[in-house]
Amino acid sequence: MKCAGTIDVRDIDESSINIDPIQVGGRLTADAMKAIIAYGDGYSVCDQCRKPFRLDYIKTPPVDHFHLDLASFVNMDIARVVPGARRGFQAVADAFISPGDPVLITALSHYTEVLAIEGRAGVIREIPKTESTIITADLAANKIEEVTREFHRSPVLLFLDHFDYQYGNCHDLGGIIKVAHQYDIPVLYNGAYTVGIMPVDGKNMGADFVVGSGHKSMAAPAPSGMLATTSEWAGRVFRTTGVKTDVTARTFGIKEIGMMGCTLMGVTLIGMMASFPHVRERVNHWERELANGRKVVDALRSIEGTIIQSEYPRKHTLTRVDTTGSFDRVAQTHKKRGFFFSSALKERGIAGIIPGATKVWKFNTYGMTSSQAEYLAAAFRDIARENGLIVTD
Amino acid sequence: MVIFVSKRAIDAVFEGFFLLTDIRVMLRETAPKHDLDENQREKVRSLLDALEKDVAVLREELA
Numbered sequence: 001m002k003c004a005g006t007i008d009v010r011d012i013d014e015s016s017i018n019i020d021p022i023q024v025g026g027r028l029t030a031d032a033m034k035a036i037i038a039y040g041d042g043y044s045v046c047d048q049c050r051k052p053f054r055l056d057y058i059k060t061p062p063v064d065h066f067h068l069d070l071a072s073f074v075n076m077d078i079a080r081v082v083p084g085a086r087r088g089f090q091a092v093a094d095a096f097i098s099p100g101d102p103v104l105i106t107a108l109s110h111y112t113e114v115l116a117i118e119g120r121a122g123v124i125r126e127i128p129k130t131e132s133t134i135i136t137a138d139l140a141a142n143k144i145e146e147v148t149r150e151f152h153r154s155p156v157l158l159f160l161d162h163f164d165y166q167y168g169n170c171h172d173l174g175g176i177i178k179v180a181h182q183y184d185i186p187v188l189y190n191g192a193y194t195v196g197i198m199p200v201d202g203k204n205m206g207a208d209f210v211v212g213s214g215h216k217s218m219a220a221p222a223p224s225g226m227l228a229t230t231s232e233w234a235g236r237v238f239r240t241t242g243v244k245t246d247v248t249a250r251t252f253g254i255k256e257i258g259m260m261g262c263t264l265m266g267v268t269l270i271g272m273m274a275s276f277p278h279v280r281e282r283v284n285h286w287e288r289e290l291a292n293g294r295k296v297v298d299a300l301r302s303i304e305g306t307i308i309q310s311e312y313p314r315k316h317t318l319t320r321v322d323t324t325g326s327f328d329r330v331a332q333t334h335k336k337r338g339f340f341f342s343s344a345l346k347e348r349g350i351a352g353i354i355p356g357a358t359k360v361w362k363f364n365t366y367g368m369t370s371s372q373a374e375y376l377a378a379a380f381r382d383i384a385r386e387n388g389l390i391v392t393d
Numbered sequence: 394m395v396i397f398v399s400k401r402a403i404d405a406v407f408e409g410f411f412l413l414t415d416i417r418v419m420l421r422e423t424a425p426k427h428d429l430d431e432n433q434r435e436k437v438r439s440l441l442d443a444l445e446k447d448v449a450v451l452r453e454e455l456a
Binding site: 013014015016017027029030033034037038348349350369372375 | 422
């Protein structure tokens, strides 16, 4: 079936259990789907835009209140919507990094943090991870000392992922932020895999900036996200234009430079807003999500030769698994080779694993019902048994 | 011939979309087997009833 022309209908989530590690937290709520039907046109939230002509002042729909709600949601002072977490990283990088400045990330940081720093010609230094793939306060302290010796000054900014995208491991957020602040290093908390799916309290953790992803964890269309900060830093990252052009003598009101004026002017924002009441409520059910994840992880662990590479017990629904000793062993002799696994999953109505992947892969159980989690767990076990692998009960 | 579509018809169109969206979400919640329990079946029936009323409004407005 086609949507239009050569574009297929996308019905992956209607027809399958989707376990794609980056997609599940961004699936729309029913309210978001309804809102985007009405607000699909370009500048659709701008119908009632009046002076001072800025997104966060629009009252109908209540975009102004939504900005206040967002800040409150992550317990920070002020928030803006941005076209994806990456644009939040970029806005902060633009405000804090000058060419040659040392900037800290971690060995598990997302590539967009790297690009944000590279775009400012900052010098990237990584805090290494432990053997168990955790970023600790001790490692952060050592790296800060090392960088300070190298540059004769402290790093100007630290990007810190609470849960990383590779393993979904939980890092020592409080300890690392405390160490960074001892050196007066502001910390950007990357909540792409937390804000919108579990409780996040920015001030309590001591973050200077909280960045969230609408399309990754807030049930919103892409590209969307949020950047929140404290009143201490708001004036710097959300500074307003002061320019007057030479020929026409134009000025541009209170447009924010770092935001490039208005950010999300239509379907992305309305999707975020419509989902928000549900998102605000769903973060209170993180334990239920973890319980569903455990059902699936335990099923995989029961398959001989399978290794959970993420920390265990799991603290996140995104998990990295190594099936080199199980499903990949089957692939060596199976007539479909490596595609047997994704094919077997597809036959059972499970989607989101890269076709052909049988060695190291990731999945995410966020948002599925308890019965869907049980179905998925049983499917992994069944596929293993059907292919001669030993499964312990 | 120009057909002037009424506000009533516009509302019926959007409401129809929204009702179908609720059914769409139910498909997601019950994927991949779509084994609906009796409560879910009743909810779908109710949504379809409402949808039929919206279609009826559109037919009335067209007449």
